[in-house]
Amino acid sequence: xxxxxxxxxxxxxxxxxxxxxxxxxxxxxxxxxxxxxxxxxxxxxxxxxxxxxxxxxxxxxxxxxxxxxxxxxxxxxxxxxxxxxxxxxxxxxxxxxxxxxxxxxxxxxxxxxxxxxxxxxxxxxxxxxxxxxxxxxxxxxxxxxxxxxxxxxxxxxxxxxxxxxxxxxxxxxxxxxxxxxxxxxxxxxxxxxxxxxxx
Amino acid sequence: xxxxxxxxxxxxxxxxxxxxxxxxxxxxxxxxxxxxxxxxxxxxxxxxxxxxxxxxxxxxxxxxxxxxxxxxxxxxxxxxxxxxxxxxxxxxxxxxxxxxxxxxxxxxxxxxxxxxxxxxxxxxxxxxxxxxxxxxxxxxxxxxxxxxxxxxxxxxxxxxxxxxxxxxxxxxxxxxxxxxxxxxxxxxxxxxxxxxxxx
DNA sequence: GCCATCCTGAAATAAGGATTCCAAGATACT
DNA sequence: AGTATCTTGGAATCCTTATTTCAGGATGGC
Numbered sequence: 001x002x003x004x005x006x007x008x009x010x011x012x013x014x015x016x017x018x019x020x021x022x023x024x025x026x027x028x029x030x031x032x033x034x035x036x037x038x039x040x041x042x043x044x045x046x047x048x049x050x051x052x053x054x055x056x057x058x059x060x061x062x063x064x065x066x067x068x069x070x071x072x073x074x075x076x077x078x079x080x081x082x083x084x085x086x087x088x089x090x091x092x093x094x095x096x097x098x099x100x101x102x103x104x105x106x107x108x109x110x111x112x113x114x115x116x117x118x119x120x121x122x123x124x125x126x127x128x129x130x131x132x133x134x135x136x137x138x139x140x141x142x143x144x145x146x147x148x149x150x151x152x153x154x155x156x157x158x159x160x161x162x163x164x165x166x167x168x169x170x171x172x173x174x175x176x177x178x179x180x181x182x183x184x185x186x187x188x189x190x191x192x193x194x195x196x197x198x199x
Numbered sequence: 200x201x202x203x204x205x206x207x208x209x210x211x212x213x214x215x216x217x218x219x220x221x222x223x224x225x226x227x228x229x230x231x232x233x234x235x236x237x238x239x240x241x242x243x244x245x246x247x248x249x250x251x252x253x254x255x256x257x258x259x260x261x262x263x264x265x266x267x268x269x270x271x272x273x274x275x276x277x278x279x280x281x282x283x284x285x286x287x288x289x290x291x292x293x294x295x296x297x298x299x300x301x302x303x304x305x306x307x308x309x310x311x312x313x314x315x316x317x318x319x320x321x322x323x324x325x326x327x328x329x330x331x332x333x334x335x336x337x338x339x340x341x342x343x344x345x346x347x348x349x350x351x352x353x354x355x356x357x358x359x360x361x362x363x364x365x366x367x368x369x370x371x372x373x374x375x376x377x378x379x380x381x382x383x384x385x386x387x388x389x390x391x392x393x394x395x396x397x398x
Numbered sequence: 399g400c401c402a403t404c405c406t407g408a409a410a411t412a413a414g415g416a417t418t419c420c421a422a423g424a425t426a427c428t
Numbered sequence: 429a430g431t432a433t434c435t436t437g438g439a440a441t442c443c444t445t446a447t448t449t450c451a452g453g454a455t456g457g458c
Binding site: 004031041042051 | 455
């Protein structure tokens, strides 16, 4: 009966993610998407709908494919503070060097743009924040069980703090902040939480 | 000889600041500026140049009129930790309620957009960060002199941390984060620095 | 091999973007 | 008052935008 798709929607969406991630939604035209994906306008609209829906699909994909795996790894790491330390080390590495250097975080970027006026987008932002905070909280509770936290340190409040700190890292790295100084800042934050600074 | 301007460039620029602050540069058209300021395209271009120059002038004005006064007040406050605490209280208040609620910080927003690809813009972002950090540092050194800091707390590293935390507050508040939870997070951060949580 | 069904390509549409131009009006010095 | 100089309003320019349309090509069950 019908013809089948002549392209891979998933690979296409991944290309679109990178476009919106780097340039934001307002500065990315459909023409950019057409050029980057190599497929046709008609196929784009037929598969994903308009620009707004395309952006939303890309944002969701970023959350699921990029953010959540990191959150899961953090939450399930049983080492406590070293897990948190490693999370930030990986974050800073990814933000400051390699293919995605100075791209920031697509979700963090979405906070600052007009994207966030769409309620569905805002839901994704809130979900991202909630999941980041809870992963951090899980790691800190694990740390507390292993007596890695300074007396009086509250895992809940500390999770909030470290989550916000991650947004700061994402933002500043997009403007070219130095990886070394970001690492030092994170180390200081973790040092103030733990009985001893975590490697 | 010449005619004089029939409008106040300074008041106009303030209007433009609010446009770019709220919507970003990519989503704000010259038509929006014309409508909001009430003046004519010709006058706009003759006075400020094109859109990019207009945005840059607005960004500088934001830094000078909005950010730097806050930084100065923080740096010159002799109370130590209560000065830092009050800085964040005012920040959260301004970001979450009143005229500019959910607008975020124009400089923080610029980090996430394509604005930051302009080297001149990036210089402003760096200057903003440097001045924020140094104001924070000055307040923390004052706090240290008054024995308000926990033993082993480093004012330099803590200044870095609190500066990044401010970006996190700016970002999350733009997406509608709750003022109360932001306050709690900041309180926890300051509590981990001081011998006792500052009011 | 047929045909309904979908995909594809490229052009067409309609709206909006930034920027420029020019004639008309206002100014302040001589 | 005259005039050179600037400002102003509004139209005009040219480019880019998102979205739609449609004719033709490919597909797979019958």
